[in-house]
Structure formats: structure tokens, C-alpha cells
Amino acid sequence: MHDPLPNVPQLLGILAVVLAAARLLGAAIAKIGQPAVLGELIAGVLLGSSVFGIVDPLDGVLHTFAELGVVILLFEIGLETDLTQLLRAGIDSIAVAIAGVVLPFAAGYFVCRFMGLSNTVAIFSGAALTATSVGITARVLNDLGRLKELESQIIIGAAVIDDILGLVILTIVGGMAKGDAITAWRVVSVTALAFGFLIGTILIGSLVVPWLMRLVSRVRVPGFVPTLGLLLAFGLAWGADAAGSAAIIGAFAAGLLLRPTPYVDEIEKGIAPLGHFFIPIFFVVVGASVDLHVFAPRPENFATLRLGGLLVVVAVLGKFLAGYAPFWFRGRKAIIGVGMIPRGEVGLIFAQMGLAAHVFDKAEFSAMTLMVMVTTFIAPPLLRLLFPPKETDGEEPDRNQSEIEI
Amino acid sequence: MHDPLPNVPQLLGILAVVLAAARLLGAAIAKIGQPAVLGELIAGVLLGSSVFGIVDPLDGVLHTFAELGVVILLFEIGLETDLTQLLRAGIDSIAVAIAGVVLPFAAGYFVCRFMGLSNTVAIFSGAALTATSVGITARVLNDLGRLKELESQIIIGAAVIDDILGLVILTIVGGMAKGDAITAWRVVSVTALAFGFLIGTILIGSLVVPWLMRLVSRVRVPGFVPTLGLLLAFGLAWGADAAGSAAIIGAFAAGLLLRPTPYVDEIEKGIAPLGHFFIPIFFVVVGASVDLHVFAPRPENFATLRLGGLLVVVAVLGKFLAGYAPFWFRGRKAIIGVGMIPRGEVGLIFAQMGLAAHVFDKAEFSAMTLMVMVTTFIAPPLLRLLFPPKETDGEEPDRNQSEIEI
Numbered sequence: 001m002h003d004p005l006p007n008v009p010q011l012l013g014i015l016a017v018v019l020a021a022a023r024l025l026g027a028a029i030a031k032i033g034q035p036a037v038l039g040e041l042i043a044g045v046l047l048g049s050s051v052f053g054i055v056d057p058l059d060g061v062l063h064t065f066a067e068l069g070v071v072i073l074l075f076e077i078g079l080e081t082d083l084t085q086l087l088r089a090g091i092d093s094i095a096v097a098i099a100g101v102v103l104p105f106a107a108g109y110f111v112c113r114f115m116g117l118s119n120t121v122a123i124f125s126g127a128a129l130t131a132t133s134v135g136i137t138a139r140v141l142n143d144l145g146r147l148k149e150l151e152s153q154i155i156i157g158a159a160v161i162d163d164i165l166g167l168v169i170l171t172i173v174g175g176m177a178k179g180d181a182i183t184a185w186r187v188v189s190v191t192a193l194a195f196g197f198l199i200g201t202i203l204i205g206s207l208v209v210p211w212l213m214r215l216v217s218r219v220r221v222p223g224f225v226p227t228l229g230l231l232l233a234f235g236l237a238w239g240a241d242a243a244g245s246a247a248i249i250g251a252f253a254a255g256l257l258l259r260p261t262p263y264v265d266e267i268e269k270g271i272a273p274l275g276h277f278f279i280p281i282f283f284v285v286v287g288a289s290v291d292l293h294v295f296a297p298r299p300e301n302f303a304t305l306r307l308g309g310l311l312v313v314v315a316v317l318g319k320f321l322a323g324y325a326p327f328w329f330r331g332r333k334a335i336i337g338v339g340m341i342p343r344g345e346v347g348l349i350f351a352q353m354g355l356a357a358h359v360f361d362k363a364e365f366s367a368m369t370l371m372v373m374v375t376t377f378i379a380p381p382l383l384r385l386l387f388p389p390k391e392t393d394g395e396e397p398d399r400n401q402s403e404i405e406i
Numbered sequence: 407m408h409d410p411l412p413n414v415p416q417l418l419g420i421l422a423v424v425l426a427a428a429r430l431l432g433a434a435i436a437k438i439g440q441p442a443v444l445g446e447l448i449a450g451v452l453l454g455s456s457v458f459g460i461v462d463p464l465d466g467v468l469h470t471f472a473e474l475g476v477v478i479l480l481f482e483i484g485l486e487t488d489l490t491q492l493l494r495a496g497i498d499s500i501a502v503a504i505a506g507v508v509l510p511f512a513a514g515y516f517v518c519r520f521m522g523l524s525n526t527v528a529i530f531s532g533a534a535l536t537a538t539s540v541g542i543t544a545r546v547l548n549d550l551g552r553l554k555e556l557e558s559q560i561i562i563g564a565a566v567i568d569d570i571l572g573l574v575i576l577t578i579v580g581g582m583a584k585g586d587a588i589t590a591w592r593v594v595s596v597t598a599l600a601f602g603f604l605i606g607t608i609l610i611g612s613l614v615v616p617w618l619m620r621l622v623s624r625v626r627v628p629g630f631v632p633t634l635g636l637l638l639a640f641g642l643a644w645g646a647d648a649a650g651s652a653a654i655i656g657a658f659a660a661g662l663l664l665r666p667t668p669y670v671d672e673i674e675k676g677i678a679p680l681g682h683f684f685i686p687i688f689f690v691v692v693g694a695s696v697d698l699h700v701f702a703p704r705p706e707n708f709a710t711l712r713l714g715g716l717l718v719v720v721a722v723l724g725k726f727l728a729g730y731a732p733f734w735f736r737g738r739k740a741i742i743g744v745g746m747i748p749r750g751e752v753g754l755i756f757a758q759m760g761l762a763a764h765v766f767d768k769a770e771f772s773a774m775t776l777m778v779m780v781t782t783f784i785a786p787p788l789l790r791l792l793f794p795p796k797e798t799d800g801e802e803p804d805r806n807q808s809e810i811e812i
Contacts, residue, residue, distance in 0.1 A: 005464065008473040009647030012477065012641075012643045023630060060411055061412075063411050063414070064467050067414040223682035226682070227682060230683070231426050235418075238416065240415075247414065270682075271679070273679040274679055276632070276633060276676075
């Protein structure tokens, strides 16, 4: 009836190793001026099957902890994001998101066809290239203390829209793999549901949440207000998923809605230790999904490396150029383009779905993970280069950096 | 190769419901002057299979969260416990623990034999009666703001010893169920390992931990020191289990060792939000293990109710009288006896092991859970009656109560 219960003490040992490695490598990387998240990703690669084999990204409990981590991260990013500013950057974000889906998809499709691959493989590859890991970019911008800059707001907005578009593509391509017919009606309804949830939640939530928080926060128990915030984040994450949108979008919406309430500081302080615990697990698990063996320059890897290398080029160029889509924007478009590059866990989900559906063979799957890996690992240092960490001056201490830093 | 990954969004929904129910019922129960943990247990009963069926205590991920909760709880209790004071109460604790194992075991054995049950069933029942839930008692004492009183220290000490003795009994009785021979050597080695880990860890840790913390805490990253504390707790919990002791004993030892360091306040503050999150899940899962159907006054339940009723009587009397074992102690022995009554999750583990080993039939298993349930639920209000919540006067604000309260 039930699977055997997990061996919890062993998991505690693994968690201790994961947290120790993530924090120490994160601190070491931060010391040399790079975003701490890079250290956590490297910790994951070391703990994954490529090297020590301690972290299995397909373990159910670790997977759950990692997912909770990215939900809490997006909740924290939402708490730091001003809805008005996000909307003001709205048109720019939409332009970046759409260009960032169309360009990599088209380029990826043609590269695969050019390499002689089938139509289905080309569509799946193109779809995997459209992803943007909002988690990784947001963490990097936060590590750099730059989350509130206009460029960052455009990136976050575009990455969120991209995440929803990615879901739409995932649903349609996933259906295609199962042999479903693609009808215009299906595309429209999936898209409407995915975006409708976010818009509806923000419209209704703006009215209900402040009133609800006032009502329930009368219960004066220690830690009650942060728990309420977490409840809203988890509830909306669940609701977003149930409505056909993504869980992290719901958590982000919860943060946006709580931001204008008087409880935002109390919630941020109460959630931070949960973030310190769960968020590194997410990045370690993403890192642990990397299989370094595909890099080995052996003859059997050449096809993988050739396809992977081409995909890396179009993946980087496609998103980078998308940063220039809002041609009217006067800020630094290169930063936006670079911020959209990392595919992270979203790209891996596409790659794994393609493998599970027998669309990708082992070599094509490895080429995909190579593309995901490279885009994920080059984005943090590139972003750091274009967007140096903000100096904390005495007058306005950089609240973000110290509060969400992991 | 792998089980399918858990449905995380659905789990987020369940977690939201669990946290909401636990916090609201906890606050409501606290409002009428009872320990908040009682509200969380009731929330568990309501969410469990008896009523709403939302929480399945055998779900792997929820089980893991619950176990993490009790590990964090015991870590927090350790952080609040002064080793010197614990040792000063040592002889009293040992007397209470031994009497609290011998009396309920003997009484339970004879009740079962008197009811015509087999020798094996009687031994298992006696063993299940020896358990004490250190988690429930410690939470109640903490809810009442009484954790630092001498009586409380004796209870905590005795409950910790009891937990180790319980493990020894569990190992031996568990071996018996598998048909292993019980040799004196086996009993001695299991006992020595279980106690040796705690004593060895405290001896070595007292020398190593302050030095280690000083060394590593030079890394100034936000939230690093609490993470270090958590690492020690998880590491020792894993080590304790690997050495044949219990994970929660390792976590408790980690707290004891960190208590005299200058980082104790920072660690307590950083861990508290994790406790707010994980600890209620533990009590909800314990509550959800309760099957209210055995209470229904139907003919097929009469044998269960009769056996269960008798077991409740000897369970309560056995532990209550154990409180009087340190006859030289001048404090309130009744409080100690009542504090030892709740069997909680430890009793359930014995009962479930007996069922899994086909020692207990369904009726006997239900009688056991009845005993566990009643002792778990009567202890908090009884303790509250004998040990009224401490008034917080302005001079010494009750730090415990506000810091660990859930």
C-alpha cells in the first residue's frame, strides 16, 4: 500500500553534508567576488553522481526539499518586488520574454534540422531552449545587491512571463509526445489559464490580502505572521499548479501581494531562516543533475559535444539578443540579455521529459544537459562582470543583500 | 529504478492546511489556558484518517518533515538545557527512568497474561508501555514556561534516558520478533552502545565544539552560525542513529554542547523559524496516527476497549508511581510522575512494530493505540493543572516561552 518510509537519519546526514558544502563553497565563491549561488551549484556538481555520488537529484525527499526551496526563493523575490515598478517595466518585460522564446526556439529548431535530426526532436530541442531559470537569475541579482534596479525588474518580469510561456509550451509539447493533436483552442485555453491565474490572483488578492492579514494577525502567537505569509505562499503555489500555472508563480504572486502590507518586514525576517535552509538545497540539487561525463573528449561523445556546442551558441545568442527587443529602453540591454541566459532546472525538465517520452536518445539528451549546464554556469560570472556588486554605503544599507543572501 | 517523484504542489497545499490548522487550534487551546501542543495534536486527529483524511502519517515526505520537526525540537530543548543542572538531577532522573520502565513493563505484562494473551504479546505490550514521549512532555513544559524548573529537568533527563532504554528494548524485542536469541552479551552491548554514544559525544564535544565554532564562525555570511548549529544537530543525529542510539538523542546532545558557547542566542533565533515550520508538523502527524474508530461502542470493539482500558490504567499508574522513585527528592513528585505519562510517537512505534511482526492482531494493536492516545492526550491538561503557567514578570521575561513556543 505504501512505499517504505525514508531513512530519516541518513537523510539528516546528507542534509548536513549538503548544507555544509553549499554554505562553505558559497562563502568561498563570494570571497572572490562571484555570486554565492555559483558556489552552491558547484557544490551540487561535486556531491552529485559525477564526483562523490552523495546527492541523488531523483530522490523523492530531496526533490521535495529543493522544490520547497525554489518556492520560498520566489516568495522572497516577490516580497522584494514592487508591483507598480514591475508593471511599469511590463511592456519591456513582455518584449524580452516573447523575443526570448521565439529567437531560441527558431534557432534551436533550425540547428537540429540542419544536423539532420527529426522534426519532433527539433521541436523538443527548440522548446528546451526557450526556458529561463528565474530562480538562478533572481538569486544572482540578489547576491549582487541589484534586485531593485530597473534592468533587474525587467529581467524578473520577463523571466516570470517566460516561465508561464514555458509551461504552455511544456503542456503542448508534452501532449504532442503523447500523440495529442494540437488545436488552436487548446493553445489558447492553456495560455489563458496560465496567465489568467496570475492576473486574477493579483487583482483579487490586492483587495483581499490586506484585509485578511489584518484580521488574522490579531492572533498574537510568536511567529504567527510569518507563518501566515508562508500559508499564503504555499496556498497560492498549490492553487497556481492546480489552475495549470506554475507553483513558483503562485509563490511569487503571494510575495507581491504581501509587499504593500505593514507585515512585510516581519514576514521577511521570519522566512529568511527557512530560505537559508531550503534554498541552497535547490541549487545543490540542480548542480547534482549535471553529468560531467558528457564533457570527456572521447569519440563516443563527439556527436553530443558537437550538437551541444551548437545549442549552447544559439541558446546564448538567442536570449542575449532578446535583451535588445525593447529597443526603446534606455538602460543597459546587454544586462537584460545576459540575465535571461541561464536555463537551469526549467531546461532540465524539458530535457528529462524528452528523454522519458523517447523523443531524445541518450546522446541528444546529453547535448541538452550540456546546453543547460553551460548556460547556467556562465550566466552568474557574466552578470557579475556587467553588473558589479553594489557598494553598501552607510546611508542606505543594502537590505536585500543581507536579508535574502543565502 | 526510482519511485515516481512526489507531487510537490499538492504537498504544498497539504502543508498549508497542516500549518493553518495547527497554528489556529494551538492558539485557540492556548487561549483557554492549555498547552498549545494539545491543539496541534487535535488538529492532527481532525486532519487524519478518522475525520478529514488529509494527512496520511505514512506518507514518506510528511513522515520526514515530522521527524525533522522532532529533531529540531530536541535540539532546541538541548539549547535550553544546562548540562550541569541536568547532571545534578542525574540520580533522580535515573531512578525515575528505571522505575518508569520496570513498573509499566511488569504491570502491562501481567495484565495481558491475566487477559489470557500469549507470552510474546504480553512482552510486546509491556515494552510499548515503557516508552515516554520526551517530545510531548518537553513541549508542554516549554508551553507552560516551566522548562528550567528542577522537576522539569528531572523529567527531561528521565525521558532522555527512557528514550535510550526504549531503544534497547526495541532492539531486543524487535530481534525476538524475528526469532533472534536473546543473549546477555547482546543486551549489554546494545545498552553500552546506546548510552556510550551520548556520554562519549558530550565528553569529546565539550572539548571540540567551542573550538570548532570559534574557528568556523569567522566566515561572516548572514545566517551562517545558525546553519552551523543545525549542521551539528543533523550530524550528531545521524551519528547517534548510526551508533545504535536515537537520532533525537544526537540532536539533544548538539543543543547541550552549544548551550555554553557565545553563539547560543544567535543559533536559537536562527533556528526558531525552522521550528515554527517543522515542529507543528510532527505533532499533527502524531495526532493523525490516531484512529478514533476504536472508540465506537460497538460489540466488535468491546475486547479492544476492555484491554485498552486496563492498559491505560497501568500505563498511567506505572509512570505516575515512577515519579516517586527518587523518594529523597523534596520537590513535587506528582509533577514528575505526570510528566512521564505521555507515550506519544514512541508508543506508536512499538505498537506498529508489533503489528508488522504479526505479534499483535488488529484488536490488540487498536488497544495499544488507545493506550497511547489516552496517555498522550491526558498528560498536557494534567500537567497544566499541577504546574500552572509561569507568570512573566517584567524583571525576567520568560525567554523560553516566547522563543520556542510554536
